Amino acid sequence: MQTIGLPHNEYDFHSYTKARRELIEAKLAEFLSGKYPSALWESMRYSVSGGKKLRALLCLASAESIAGLNQEIDLVVPVSCAIEMVHAMSLIHDDLPALDNDDYRRGKLTNHKVYGEAIALLAGDALLMLAIETIIEKTSDKVDRQVLLKVISRFTQAIGASGMVGGQVLDLDFTGKVEDLRKIKNNKAELEAVESIHKGKTAALIKFSVWSGAAIVGANEKQLQLLEEFAEKLGFAFQIADDLLDSTGNLATLGKTPGKDQAANKVTWVTLFGEQEARQMLQKLAEEGMEILKSDELANNQNTPLAELLKYAIYRTN
């Protein structure tokens, strides 16, 4: 199998992500500085802080792949923060007893374990609204209004019944059916159904992250299409890597309870095909993602961060 060929590093990936993570954390602190009702805001801040901020980084890196390194970042920061608010909301609601009933996340107690189920549920709802409000209030004087309305519309689609939330429902539908599916794992329709869980649950928001960053700084249709294809590979790979970590990781490095997928009889690429096939799939997705970045319309040194984020999403240890 060929090695993933990354463009020559002309900057340090660690410094690049560190600087942007700090910017995102600072801006999130600013956007989430609400005071009243205090328990609600504390609960919102609790779940937004920390984590990899991968989706925000992808949004910024995508914008920079079009506009140039360090260019027009400010324009995209509010959207990248909004994406992290929604991601936090999805973790809060997912972890509730009514869904996955998880006690740990990002190495600390889950939101409802600290603030109670009622506040956790409402904090999720409030984060969803704050995300949209932030995009409008912080960018409507800088971004073309037609583009902005399209960004918000796509955002709601990526989150709602045809995106992340829909994927979570499919995930529930398939839970407990691993054995049935294994028997028919050559059944194309069933495999596509499993893929669509991943696409919805994780890839939809990741795809939006990459698309929105580029769209806001004026990428053309062809570039947007290629970046979306890239994001779909990355999103799918990210979910498989997540499933692998759940199967092989431990709480200390993972920050959340491992082994839950198998215990809950969840249908994932790993519980369905086993670790080896999952790793092969990951490698394939990584190669396909890299190929897309080499397309004429995208190929320049400026997509190095996107390439490295793809690698990071796949080979991370938490």
Place this chain on the structure above:
Amino acid sequence: MQTIGLPHNEYDFHSYTKARRELIEAKLAEFLSGKYPSALWESMRYSVSGGKKLRALLCLASAESIAGLNQEIDLVVPVSCAIEMVHAMSLIHDDLPALDNDDYRRGKLTNHKVYGEAIALLAGDALLMLAIETIIEKTSDKVDRQVLLKVISRFTQAIGASGMVGGQVLDLDFTGKVEDLRKIKNNKAELEAVESIHKGKTAALIKFSVWSGAAIVGANEKQLQLLEEFAEKLGFAFQIADDLLDSTGNLATLGKTPGKDQAANKVTWVTLFGEQEARQMLQKLAEEGMEILKSDELANNQNTPLAELLKYAIYRTN
């Protein structure tokens, strides 16, 4: 106490509301015709159907008070439907065991009693996103983009931490403190806190309903300000009427479990001041609301529906 003076009826209120309710129900069915995942869409449709549709009616009536009876309704229908989606979402999340733990709503089983807690929670999230998507997808080619962005931003504020969701959190904060509050019921700060629960929990969305209908059809600043003041009276009155019904109604006429506020030791205008004072407050709010509609900037025959909706919100039996 003076009687509420309503403008002369030049149309039939019953026919007016019936025609608009049917329009709203038909449009909601269209906007909620999604198929996959089926359980999610069924759950969403289940909670959006039925009910008084008061918020949608207020949105339409407010638009008509500015543009003229039957004028420019189509322009406002998507927003009025979006408001009903969000209202349905608030009922679904509110009824969950983590919050009010209610079994009946609108005379039928609550959403989670039919679809389970996981689907109910996710259906609420999906409705929130569909609401925003509907506003953009169904009106962005007809409404000025700057106005539309303002409508969406205000919508998120009316729903989020400074609006409806914030009000629900305050409601939780005060639950169980009726006796403490009774002792200090002349304490202005505490009373204002109780008022702010009502303002957030119910009035914020009602205020947005009235504001958005008028804003979309081009009301001027003074008209918008007066309509918001009117809506604040109506919203507060609606909540007090709701609390009175909870205290005096029965399941058959009410469609939801009565007597829950007292049992749960909730702080409402009724549990705090008793029925008589609550009814006096209602009468006062009704009079103040009618006065606002008589202002020069609003006074014309076209605000008859708004006046009758105020009366309806207060003197309804369910």
